[in-house]
Amino acid sequence: MVFKRKLDCLSVGFDFPNVPRAPRSCRRKVLNKRTDDADQICAIDLLALAGKLLQESESSSASSNAFEEIKQEQEDKYKPFKCESSDKGNSVSRPAYENTSEKCVVNSFSFPDNDDILERTPMSDNKKIHGLTPVGCDVNVNTGFQQGVATGGLGDGGLITDTCNVEDATSLGVQFPKSVCVDGDLKSPSYMDMTPNDSFARHGNHTNLGRRDDDEKLYSYHKLSNKFKPYRSPTIRRIRKSLSSKYWKQVPKDIGHSRADVGVKALYRKRKSCYGYNAWQRETIYKRRKSSERSSVVTSDGGLSSGSVSKLPEKGDAVKLSIKSFRIPELFIEVPQTATVGSLKRTVMEAVSVLLSGGIRVGVLVQGKKVRDDRKTLSQSGISCEENLSNLGFTLEPGPSKVHVPLCCEDPVVPTNPANSSERSAASPMLESEIPHADDVINPGNIVDNNLELVPYQSDMSVDEPSSDSRALVPLPALALEVKALDIAPLNQKPKRTELAQRRTRRPFSVTEVEALVHAVEELGTGRWRDVKLRAFENADHRTYVDLKDKWKTLVHTASISPQQRRGEPVPQELLDRVLRAYGYWSQRQGKHQARGAPKDPDMKRGEALGSGVSV
DNA sequence: ATTAGGG
DNA sequence: CCCTAAT
Known part of the structure; x- marks a missing residue:
């Protein structure tokens, strides 16, 4: 008409x-104002939330809202973040990429199982730097390098070599700014106190609350993150990119030629500001390439591995368990041989962030079988204090978690x-x-x-x-x-x-x-x-x-x-x-x-x- | 950066 | 949609 x-x-x-x-x-x-930071933050948020939940679970304070806390923390956490880049495992420092690169495969991150790590990273310090709340802790990357080696065929042999020796072979010591926070005040940071009919349900509530109430703050939070461009890490783009099946296939070849970015480059070449999220992502990949930075991370798609769980002293009817580690999809990391440990950390951080920002969800496995019905009670699912919790497993899976959405x-x-x-x-x-x-x-x-x-x-x-x-x-x-x-x-x-x-x-x-x-x-x-x-x-x-x-x-x-x-x-x-x-x-x-x-x-x-x- | 076309 | 080539 x-x-x-x-x-x-x-x-x-x-x-x-x-x-x-x-x-x-x-x-x-x-x-496009999105930045990697935003992405990272998102990931961090998730981790933070997870940490909070854990924390809360432990303290059994059903009244507290983990999400609420997190959100508040986040409101200012980045102000400090921007300051001095202490070497405290933050991803602030810029990596010094060079020619040769190392490929690493990270398969799992484990939560600190003791205060060790906490000690290494003084709370106060952590707080100051990252503006984090009381809970400051690092995620210890208990990389499954064994697996990395197994998959080593991918790389040109440079797997984990030097860099991996910098610290323990088993622990790259990648420290997350404060991502997963296990309350330092608690003795057993990684405890997860779950009560059959309550815990999961509660988590669910948090989730919803987050979605309803935290959107706005989280939003501003994200905006806030834009201030950190200086710390932009193009790597994420590439990581994301690499996540695609299509390009993933190219990875082997690319890595082999130390030119992983080339393939990526062309793809995003001229798309700058047009696609929102994808745009910034690509844009950075592009820029990164131009700046001849050379680290890259790839994750295999599948990889939902279950984390190990162990039963902890139980009290009453509750089910206590500690999650020692979460396996994550394989992360192939490529960094210059001359790269600094810091850059490696950062790279891993980025890889994880990408992974997380893409949306993750936790899966519960009982006897190796996935429990899909979230409404089931733990006992109904076969999770109880009587059971051997070794049969219980958790997985981190790609895909939006309920928690993720609101974030x-x-x-x-x-x-x-x-x-x-x-x-x-x-x-x-x-x-x-x-x-x-x-x-x-x-x-x-x-x-x-x-x-x-x-x-x-x-x-x-x-x-x-x-x-x-x-x-x-x-x-x-x-x-x-x-x-x-x-x-x-x-x-x-x-x-x-x-x-x-x-x-x-x-x-x-x-x-x-x-x-x-x-x-x-x-x-x-x-x-x-x-x-x-x-x-x-x-x-x-x-x-x-x-x-x-x-x-x-x-x-x-x-x-x-x-x-x-x-x-x-x-x-x-x-x-x-x-x-x-x-x-x-x-x-x-x-x-x-x-x-x-x-x-x-x-x-x-x-x-x-x-x-x-x-x-x- | 755009345009034109093939994939 | 992606990618390239040619403007």
Whole structure:
């Protein structure tokens, strides 16, 4: 309708080609503020939360809210973080990458089992540096280097060598800023006090609370983290990247040639600010490459190994157990032989962060079997003080944990605003069809993405209807939301481990978007994607002009095939018709252009059809 | 950085 | 969507 109207109004000497191009200066530079730090922080948050939970469990203070505490800690923890980079196992110092590299495989991180580590890292010190709360402790990387060696075929032999000797062969001593915090005041930091009907349930509650109440603070927290650019660690990007199955395959080769980054580079080359999370990720990879930094980390995808558990003195009905270690998916780490221990630490930290930020969840194994029903009580699951807890295992698995979601919902508005979702479905049923993509909807956490994706356009629809102004198609405010939201979406939902850093998440064009695209092309033609982007998708950062071009390409194709052969959410025939018309028009025009002004092509009454472009 | 096309 | 080549 809107379009019809437009079409009708400019039958008069419409001179398509003369649509002024937006000045280059208008190019929108989207500064993606996400940083590795943010990511790291996210991971840290998780760890912190885990620590808190443990802590809480231990103290049996059912009333305290671990999440609450954590969130507070986080509010200022990074101020100090920024200061002096003590060698306290922080990831602040910049690594000095050089030529040769070492590959290490980290398979498990174990929580401190005694005060040893705590001693090495004075609480006060830790607190000061990391602004952490009372709980300061390091995660001792009890790397499963044995495994690393086993997988050593990957590397060029440089596995763990030098660097690994720096400290104990069994412990790389990677210290997390304060990630997992086992209360130092407690004797047994890693205790986990679980009461059959309570513990797990409680955790669940925390989770929910976090989601509901902490979004905002966490959000600001994330923003805060942006201040730490100086400590940006491109490694994470690469790590993420490497997580992708596709590139993972390349790892062996790359590593072998000490050029792991090359393959990565090309991939992200020119995508800077356009894809939110993925964008910063890639951008950094790129930059990193340029700075010839050379450490890289890769994780094998699978690797959910169970951690070891041991039974602890029980008291009453409670089940006590200590988790000595969590195996994590293999992490292949490559650092220059000349790299400093500090850089190695950092690299590992980054690797872990990536892993965690991608979303992790804890799995419980009893007798080697996974207990999937979270509602089961421990006893029902065969976990009790009577049982030999050696049968109990925990796994860290890729994928968003319930806890993870809230941690990453930086944007307190979009993702959590129920109004949006309801508004959406009510306002534009059409959009419902775009929710589906299994690719994107991986779990409940996806609500965020869906909303993000839909909300904006939904509103744009409403705005669009009343006005024929093409600009209305993409209302800034609405898209602003989207952009913002999208920026974080990946974190919440792309739990697919391997896919994590791989391709950008698939984001099928909504009908609304298609509409906007078609409209823009009608006006601008098919050779000015940048302009199309600027005009109709300027605020849709996840749509690059290349995307638009590609979409157009597929649209043309779609329009030329039978409806039966089309897939995905159906595009209104009306739009497809316009696509063909515009396509025909512009194609022809291209040829005749040289010859003379506006051509007359039989395909469309160009005068009217494409005329919509006159507007603006 | 864009555009055009192939994959 | 990705990647390359050519602008």
